[in-house]
Amino acid sequence: MSSSTAKSREALVRQLRSVTNATQADAQRLLKTHSYKLDRAVDAFFTDETAMTNAAKAAGGGGADKKQEKESREKLGRMFDEFKDDDGTDITIEGAMEMCEALSISPEDVVMLPLSFYLKSPSLGTFRRDDYIAGWRTIADGQPCEDAEAQKRLLPRLRQELEQDAPVRGERASEAKGGLFARTYEFTYTFARPEGQKSLPLESAVAFWDLVLPHSPTFQGNGTPDRKGTFTPRQLRLWKKFLAEKGGNRAISKDTWTLFLDFTKEIDEEFKTHDFDAAWPSQIDDFVEWAKEQPASAGQEEEDAMDESQ
DSSP states (O other): OHHHHHHHHHHHHHHHHHOOOOOOOHHHHHHHHTTOHHHHHHHHTTOOOHHHHHHHHHHHHHHHHHHHHHHHHHHHHHHHHHHHHHTSSBOOHHHHHHHHHHTTTOOOOOOOOHHHHTOOBBBBBBBOHHHHHHHHHHTTSSOOSSSSSHHHHHHHHHHHHHHTOOOOGGGGGGTTTSSSSHHHHHHHHHHHHHHHOOSOOOOHHHHHHHHHHGEEEEEEEOOOOOOOOOHHHHHOOOOOOOHHHHHHOOOBHHHHHHHHHHHHOOOTSOOOOOOOOOOOHHHHHHHHHHHHHTTTTTTTTHHHHHHHHH
C-alpha cells in the first residue's frame, strides 16, 4: 500500500469516527468492508449493533474527554466574542477582518474559503457562534485550536487538503459527495452570491475563479510537484477574456459555475476533447468555439499588462 493511500484511509477513519463516535477498530472494519466508501460505512454503522455498543461504552467512560470538550468549546466561544459585533450575535465584516488579522492572513487568501466552508459561513464575512466553534473543532481534528496561534498552525494543513481535494472532515463529510476542493468550490458560489440574488455577478465570479482555480487539482503547475492537472493558466486567461468580450456582463448561473470545474477536468490544452453533444451550458460551448480561433498569444496581453502595473 502506498503512503498516500494509507494517509487517505487514515483520514477516512478519522472522519467516520468524528461522525459516529465509532471505535478505531470498528471504523477500520466498516470502511474495509465497504471498500473505503465513507457514506456506506456511516450507514452501516447505524445498523451494526456491535459497533454502536462499542461506541456507547467508549463514550460512557469519557468523563475526562467531555470535560476537555466543554473547556475547548468555552475557550472558542470567548474567541468568538472577541470578534462578534458589540450589538449583535454574529461576526460580521469588521469582526471578520479582525479575525483575519489575528490569524495573520489576508481576507483574500484562498485558505479563507475552506475555513468559511467548515465554519458554515452564510455569506462573505459572516460567522455564527455554534458553527464557528464546531467548525474549528472539526478542522483541528483533536489538535489544539483554542487560541490564534494554535489556529495559525492548522491553516497550512487546511490549505494542503484543499489543493489535494482531501476527504472532508466531520459532519460535513456526510452532507454531500466530493473532496474538500470540490465541496469548497461549490460552497463558494452561494457564499459569494449577494443576498437575494439568484446568480453570481460576473465581476465576483471572475474574482473568485482567479482566487480558487489555481489551487484546484485540475490546474497545471502552481509549484506543486505531484500536481497532474491539465487546465492551464492560459486557458483561465482565455476564459476571463471571453467573458469580458462576449459575456455581455451577464451574471454567472449556478449551472455554469458548477460545470466549469468539470470542464477543467476534461478539456485538453488545444480544446480538442470538448464534446459539444454533451450537456454543457451554452456559454461553455460558445467559449470553446471562440477559444479555438484565438492565436497562441491570446490572453497573454492581459497577463503582461498586469505584470507591468504591479
